[in-house]
Every structure is written in structure tokens, then in C-alpha cells.
Amino acid sequence: MSNGTDQNRVKKLNQGEVSAGPVIYWMSRDQRVRDNWALLYAQELALEKGQPLAVIFCLVPEFLGATLRQYRFMLKGLAEVKKDLRELGISFFLLTGDPVQEVSRFCREARPGALVGDFSPLRINVGWKEAVAEKLPAAFFEADTHNIVPCRLASNKQEYAAYTFRPKINKLIPIYLTDIPALQYHPHPYLRPDKGPQPGQKDYHFTDWQAVEETLNIDRSVPEAAGFKPGEAAGRAAMEHFIAFKLPVYDRDRNDPSRDGQSNLSPYLHFGQLSPQRLAYAVSRAGGEEKDAGLEASKEAFLEELVVRRELSDNFCFYNRDYDSTAAFPRWARESLETHRNDPREYIYSLPDFEAARTHDQLWNAAQKEMVFTGKMHGYMRMYWAKKILEWTRSPGQALEYAFYLNDKYSLDGRDPNGYSAIAWSIGGVHDRAWKERPIFGKVRYMSYKGSKSKFNIENYLAKVQALLET
Numbered sequence: 001m002s003n004g005t006d007q008n009r010v011k012k013l014n015q016g017e018v019s020a021g022p023v024i025y026w027m028s029r030d031q032r033v034r035d036n037w038a039l040l041y042a043q044e045l046a047l048e049k050g051q052p053l054a055v056i057f058c059l060v061p062e063f064l065g066a067t068l069r070q071y072r073f074m075l076k077g078l079a080e081v082k083k084d085l086r087e088l089g090i091s092f093f094l095l096t097g098d099p100v101q102e103v104s105r106f107c108r109e110a111r112p113g114a115l116v117g118d119f120s121p122l123r124i125n126v127g128w129k130e131a132v133a134e135k136l137p138a139a140f141f142e143a144d145t146h147n148i149v150p151c152r153l154a155s156n157k158q159e160y161a162a163y164t165f166r167p168k169i170n171k172l173i174p175i176y177l178t179d180i181p182a183l184q185y186h187p188h189p190y191l192r193p194d195k196g197p198q199p200g201q202k203d204y205h206f207t208d209w210q211a212v213e214e215t216l217n218i219d220r221s222v223p224e225a226a227g228f229k230p231g232e233a234a235g236r237a238a239m240e241h242f243i244a245f246k247l248p249v250y251d252r253d254r255n256d257p258s259r260d261g262q263s264n265l266s267p268y269l270h271f272g273q274l275s276p277q278r279l280a281y282a283v284s285r286a287g288g289e290e291k292d293a294g295l296e297a298s299k300e301a302f303l304e305e306l307v308v309r310r311e312l313s314d315n316f317c318f319y320n321r322d323y324d325s326t327a328a329f330p331r332w333a334r335e336s337l338e339t340h341r342n343d344p345r346e347y348i349y350s351l352p353d354f355e356a357a358r359t360h361d362q363l364w365n366a367a368q369k370e371m372v373f374t375g376k377m378h379g380y381m382r383m384y385w386a387k388k389i390l391e392w393t394r395s396p397g398q399a400l401e402y403a404f405y406l407n408d409k410y411s412l413d414g415r416d417p418n419g420y421s422a423i424a425w426s427i428g429g430v431h432d433r434a435w436k437e438r439p440i441f442g443k444v445r446y447m448s449y450k451g452s453k454s455k456f457n458i459e460n461y462l463a464k465v466q467a468l469l470e471t
């Protein structure tokens with residue numbers, strides 16, 4: 001029985017062979033039960049060999065500056081994953097600590113016939129997997145279930161810009177933008193070799209989520225983002241709501257920060273609670289056979305963001321190991337930013353000033369507050385916000401540091417390849433072209449308050465943010 005996982009999605013990370021023993025899926029970036037090719041592939045291997053299937057997730061006590069806001073969103077999602085898996089006869093184990101040690105330890109006990117991981121281009125995840133692969137006698141596979149077209153297949157090098165990437169990905173989309181089969185009830189139960197509960201556990205299927213949260217070494221000052229209900233079911237509901245009510249006017253409304261025109265799905269996509277392929281598939285079929293010009297334009301605009309821009313970000317982080325530093329900027333941008341490094345700045349703000357939204361610019365302050373209080377900033381404002389950080393700090397390096405710090409501390413979708421590439425776009429011209437030279441920015445594209453005023457009603461945006469703060 002095969003779920004038909006395309007072999008181009010799968011890469012073998014070590015020399016081990018698939019042998020008798022349970023198959024373990026090490027869930028990391030793709031925290032969902034449905035529409036998950038890595039989990040489907042793990043089940044496919046397990047069923048072929050008549051073996052049990054278990055899922056592990058290793059919770060690190062601190063992760064790239066994530067706060068209570070992001071950890072709670074994730075833990076609530078994982079509790080749902082565990083429950084849903086159990087209904088399908090699949091055990092879930094939450095490990096805590098250093099993933100290299102803990103996953104290796106789990107595998108020493110479980111003696112898996114194969115380990116399957118999901119794909120992430122971020123250095124930290126790549127490093128964990130390399131280290132586990134070295135120690136593991138069993139076969140270790142990685143399945144890319146975050147990209148519709150597998151990242152390695154879409155391109156074998158860092159793409160210069162969307163226009164170089166688009167034709168490559170568009171050629172493969174008809175093959176990969178398909179429906180996704182359902183995970184089956186797993187007929188072979190997993191029995192853990194130690195057979196007994198760990199100290200403090202009622203049984204080895206029990207996870208005390210509250211106790212787990214208390215062990216985290218994180219900033220607890222950033223509260224949950226009340227407007228985003230975590231989990232796979234909530235992600236699916238948000239997708240359905242978007243397609244039914246907002247997609248038809250997405251093209252018209254998405255770039256107007258005073259309207260609620262974006263999908264607001266990035267938190268679910270970031271944590272893998274929603275499958276990008278499921279979302280793209282559902283959007284591509286919206287409206288059925290009827291061809292409404294407005295809807296078709298919206299579908300095209302949305303798929304450009306979700307498929308081309310999002311997957312270009314994975315391409316950037318995968319092929320450029322310096323994705324979060326100025327070394328990742330194209331040469332023309334590095335050189336012209338360097339030429340203008342000592343240009344006088346009208347305003348210079350410290351990180352605490354930025355964080356507390358204490359700049360002279362009401363528009364910038366509103367965007368910062370929107371992010372701090374809601375867990376997400378409007379996409380158009382994100383560009384303006386990052387470019388102004390460049391304008392009001394001493395150097396591009398400092399601007400990058402502040403932008404990553406603030407974005408990753410407050411945004412639910414932070415520390416994502418999309419964030420790394422879009423901040424590098426805003427501050428360092430990545431995936432962009434050279435523009436007319438000007439102070440501080442050099443040839444990097446500039447954005448102004450005046451330009452924003454001509455694009456949308458700033459007063460309405462300020463009022464919208466104020467209303468959000470008062471709810």
C-alpha cells in the first residue's frame with residue numbers, strides 16, 4: 001500500500017538501511033497531522049514493513065529568541081497533534097532538551113527501522129539533522145512538506161530574484177499542486193521499549209503541558225496573541241474563512257493596511273499547522289468552473305505570494321548560509337550601503353525607543369504597536385517599518401539586528417525564512433534591483449511617508465490600530 005510520496009520530496013541523510021523496527025517521524029517544522037508528506041512517507045515505510053509508527057517532537061528550552069507568545073501557540077498546537085494522532089493509532093512523544101542528544105537517545109531505546117524528518121532550510125535545523133544522521137545506524141530520511149515544489153528540486157542554486165525563480169517553479173507546479181491523501185489508521189501499535197511511565201507520568205502517553213511550559217527558559221513578558229487561535233483545526237478554519245470571504249477581494253485589499261485584506265494565515269503556515277499545498281490547492285480550485293475576472297486576479301496574486309515568494313524565501317535560506325547577515329546582500333547593495341554608511345541621519349533611535357514605539361513617525365509607531373499587541377503587522381507596513389529602521393539607525397548591520405530582534409520577539413510568524421528574506425529585501429536589496437541612489441539607502445529601494453499617503457488612508461490605519469489596542 002503506498003500513499004505515493006514523490007521521491008523528489010525525500011532525501012536520504014545517511015548511509016543506514018531501512019530495517020525491521022518501528023518507523024519514527026521526528027516532527028519539527030510541520031506540526032500537523034493532515035496533509036503532511038513527511039508523516040505520510042513515514043507511514044508508507046511502516047506499512048510496507050508491517051511496523052509501528054510513532055511521532056516525536058523535541059522541544060528546545062529556548063529557540064532563536066522565541067517568547068511565551070510563540071511557545072504557547074506551538075504547544076497548544078502540539079497538544080492537538082497528539083490527540084489527533086492517538087485517534088489514528090499513532091503514538092506521540094514530546095522530548096525536551098537538546099534535539100541531537102534527545103532524538104539520538106530516543107532512537108537508541110526505540111531501535112527504529114527508519115527515522116523520517118521534515119525539511120527546514122534554517123542553519124539550526126540543518127545542523128541538528130546532520131548531527132543525528134551521523135550517529136544513527138538506521139536510515140534517516142528528510143521529506144520536504146513545507147514547499148509545494150520541493151526546495152532542492154525547484155532550483156539547485158540561490159535564485160537572484162523572483163523573476164529568475166518564477167519560471168522554474170511554475171514549470172513544476174502542475175505536477176506538485178495536487179490533492180494530498182489522508183493518513184490512515186495505523187494498524188500496528190507502538191510499544192515503547194522501557195514499557196513503563198517516566199517519573200511523574202501517569203503513563204507514557206501522558207504529557208503534562210503546563211509542567212512542560214514551566215521548564216522553558218524564555219521571555220514570558222510577551223503575552224499570547226488573542227486574535228489567533230492556535231492549532232491545526234483553527235488553521236483549517238481560518239483558511240476556509242479566507243477563501244469564502246476574503247479571497248474574492250484579496251487583489252484589491254491586500255496592500256491597504258487600513259483594511260483587513262490579507263489572509264492572516266502566516267502564523268499557521270510558519271508552525272506548519274496548515275499545509276501550504278492544501279492552501280494553494282484549495283485557492284486554485286476556488287470558484288469552480290466559473291471564471292470571475294476579479295476572483296481569478298485575486299487567486300493569481302495570492303498564489304504569487306504563497307508559492308513564488310514564500311518558496312523563494314526557502315531557496316534563499318537554503319542556499320545562502322548567511323541569510324541573517326549583511327553578507328547575504330547582493331554586491332551592488334553592500335557597496336552602495338557602504339558608500340553611504342556615514343551619511344548624516346536626521347533621527348537615530350535606540351532599540352528601546354523602537355520597541356516602545358517612541359519615534360517621531362506616527363505611522364511607524366502604529367505599525368510597531370500593531371505587531372506588539374496583535375502578534376502580526378500588516379505586510380505593506382512591514383516593508384515601511386524595516387526600511388525606516390535602516391534610515392534611523394547607525395548602520396545596516398545594526399538595522400538588521402534590530403529588525404530581526406523585534407520581528408522575532410513579537411510576530412507569531414517570526415524566525416521564518418520569509419522573515420529572513422523579506423528583512424534582507426527591505427534593508428539589503430535581496431531579490432530586488434538597484435534604484436536611484438540617495439542618502440543612507442544608496443541604491444536600495446526607499447519608502448517614504450509621502451509615498452504611503454498616496455497609497456492608502458493613513459488616518460484610517462491609525463484608527464484601525466487604535467481600535468485594536470482598545471479591544
Ligand SMILES: Cc1cc2nc3c(=O)[nH]c(=O)nc-3n(C[C@H](O)[C@H](O)[C@H](O)COP(=O)(O)OP(=O)(O)OC[C@H]3O[C@@H](n4cnc5c(N)ncnc54)[C@H](O)[C@@H]3O)c2cc1C
Nearest residue numbers: 262263264265266305306310379382383386414418419422
Ligand atoms: C520586514 C518584513 C518582515 C517580514 N517577516 C515575516 C515573518 O517573520 N514571517 C513571515 O511569514 N513573513 C514575513 N514577511 C513577509 C510577509 O509580509 C508576510 O508573509 C505576510 O504579511 C503574512 O501575512 P498573511 O499571511 O496575512 O499574508 P498574505 O498576503 O495573505 O499572503 C499569504 C502567504 O504568502 C506568503 N507571503 C506573503 N508575502 C510574502 C513575502 N513578501 N515573502 C514571502 N512570503 C510571502 C506568506 O506565507 C503568507 O502567509 C515579512 C515581510 C517584511 C517586509
